Amino acid sequence: MVEFEDLIEELDKLGEKERSKEIERVAKDCVCPHCPSYNECADKKLEYAFCITGKSDGCIDTELGCLCPTCPLAQEYQIGVMYNFYCIRGSEKEQKVN
Ligand code: SF4
Numbered sequence: 001m002v003e004f005e006d007l008i009e010e011l012d013k014l015g016e017k018e019r020s021k022e023i024e025r026v027a028k029d030c031v032c033p034h035c036p037s038y039n040e041c042a043d044k045k046l047e048y049a050f051c052i053t054g055k056s057d058g059c060i061d062t063e064l065g066c067l068c069p070t071c072p073l074a075q076e077y078q079i080g081v082m083y084n085f086y087c088i089r090g091s092e093k094e095q096k097v098n
Pocket residue numbers: 031032033035036037038050051060065066067068084085086087088
């Protein structure tokens with residue numbers, strides 16, 4: 001099984017365009033847009049996949065619940081339980097080192 005850290009490492013090797021494309025592929029079922037914490041500002045900026053990309057860019061600032069544990073990507077890579085609220089607290093990698 002590919003670990004989440006390995007996925008991040010692979011993504012970090014890619015150029016900006018390829019990275020975005022690959023994130024789009026791996027996080028295609030990201031449930032953030034259905035989450036109570038998600039808002040219009042984040043929607044306008046097409047923000048998602050915070051577990052990979054880190055905090056919301058000034059849009060999401062209130063923790064009203066996190067759906068990450070129910071996300072297919074989180075389940076595949078066994079993330080989203082110990083760390084979550086990625087849009088506010090930072091990516092899985094960032095939270096792990098803090
Ligand atoms: S990271 Fe969690 S709290 Fe933030 S929008 Fe996604 S599901 Fe909601």
